[in-house]
Amino acid sequence: MTTSHEQALPGVIGSSAAIREVARTTRQVAPARAAVLIVGETGSGKELIARAIHDLSPRQSGPYIRVNCGALTESLLESELFGHVKGSFTGALDNRTGRFEAAHTGSIFLDEINSTSPKLQVKLLRVLQEGEFERVGDTRTNKVDTRLIAATNRDLLDEIDSGRFREDLYYRLNVVPIYLPPLRERREDIPILVEFFLKRYSDQNRRDVRRVSAEAMRRLREHDWPGNVRELQNYVERGVVLGEGPELTVEHLPPQLRGEAPPRPIRARTSDPAALTAELVRQGLRAAGPQANNLYDRIVGQVERELIEQVLASCERVQIKAAARLGINRNTLHKKLAEFRIDENGQSLPPIGDLPDEM
Ligand SMILES: Nc1ncnc2c1ncn2[C@@H]1O[C@H](COP(=O)(O)OP(=O)(O)OP(=O)(O)O)[C@@H](O)[C@H]1O
Ligand SMILES: [Mg+2]
Structure with missing residues (x-):
């Protein structure tokens, strides 16, 4: 017997x-x-x-307010959430209501x-427990009725262990956790998700891609999906846009799924060394794919190459200057350039194996 709690959630394929377990818990809470x-x-x-929780709750006619806490600095986030009074910090030119107040009677x-x-x-814990908070720079207490x-x-337990997350807040939040498993742990959902996105993107792009070849589906089912449903959605959209006929085939899938992941050129948008390294490592990991081995050499090699290229460029390609700036011996730089197959002008040379005189 199915109960109303077992119905699928609208829009959740x-x-x-x-x-089904996620849908059941969502309907219950x-x-x-x-x-x-x-x-x-x-x-x-x-x-x-x-969004489904809000829409299925008695608060559905109230506001639904979303804040990405990862996108703002600490002080901006505090004033975004709780508001501030005029003059409470540089730039606080007016009184401002926060998002908690905006979410009154909603979620x-x-x-x-x-x-x-x-x-x-600490402030979140108080608003959660007492429904009370103060705007930044204010002494008056505000009351709000909203659902968090x-x-x-x-994993918040890891964050607690490393001192970045308060245990008391965790227990307040974790009353009813909903765990969304990664797509690679529910591969049986892949075919209907593909079908759903095929329809959506065919309609949006005025195409009529109705099926997926057996081989393309096999690749889709076997992929590891580090970006989960969003990644799948992007690949299907890509396939629909690139495809001509009624069938999505392997040729319309991105290189990672065709089994020919080429090492992508790494480009970074920052010159801060720590941020640059982190970005390069992230890009390197993504480019290498989940199955790659000898990651250490591959990624350190890529980071090293990018570093040398950037410093050479900043020294007008004068190797002796670049070596001094890098703090390495000129011969070492020379060897590295040969190893990375970079010529004097910064152009990539063909890999050694392609040169007939070296066979
Ligand atoms: N089960 C599903 N059925 C249909 N669409 C889905 C499903 N799961 C995710 N999507 C779609 O995939 C995309 C990513 O989902 P969503 O934004 O909810 O992920 P998220 O967990 O919030 O990701 P992030 O942590 O990156 O913010 C959205 O476009 C969403 O509509
Ligand atoms: Mg999200």
Whole structure:
């Protein structure tokens, strides 16, 4: 016998046991007042579930306010959430209402709650427990009636261990956790998700791609999906846009799925060394794909190459200057350039194996 709690959620595609469990919990918690914590990797559908909770709750006619806590600095986030009074900090030119006040009688969705500071977490705990807070720079206490829905893509227990997340707030939030499993753990949902997105993007692009070849589907089912449903959605959209006939085939899939992941050129948008390295490592990991081995050499090699290229460029390609700036011996630089097959002008040379005289 199916109960009303077992119905699928509108807009949430999937029939795996895992997704049915998510739907059941979502329907159970939606009518209540308690905070909800949604846990899942990037692209797994946390925002979709947050919205469903609001829409299925008695607060559905009230406001639904979303704040991405990861997108703002600590002080901006505090004033965004709680508001401020005129003159409370440089730039506070007027009184301002915060998002909690805006969410009165409705729900507030705090995305990436793991990136809030411990100071802000104290304030969140109080608003959660007492419904009370003060605007930044104000002494008057405000009352608000809103339902808190939070999401995290990190394991909060790890964050507690490393001192970045308050345990008391965690227990308040974790009353009813909803765990969204990564797509690779519910591969049986892939075909219906593909079908759903095929229809959506065919309609949007005035195409009529109706099926997926057996080989393309096999690749889609076997992929590891580090970007989860969002990644799948992007690939299907790409396939629909690139495809001509009624069938999506392997040729319309991106290189990672065709088994020919070429090492992507790495480009960074920052010159801060720590940020640059982190960005290069991230891009390198993404480019290498989940199955790659000898990651250490591959990524350190890529980071090293980018560093040398940037410093050479900043020294007008004068090697002796670049070596001094890098703090390495000129011969070492010379050897590295040969190893990376970079010529004097910074052009890439063909790999050694392609040169007939070296065979
Ligand atoms: N089960 C699903 N059915 C249909 N669409 C889905 C499903 N899960 C995710 N999507 C779609 O995939 C995209 C990513 O989902 P969503 O934004 O909810 O992920 P998220 O977990 O919030 O990701 P992030 O952590 O990166 O913010 C959205 O366009 C969403 O509509
Ligand atoms: Mg999200």
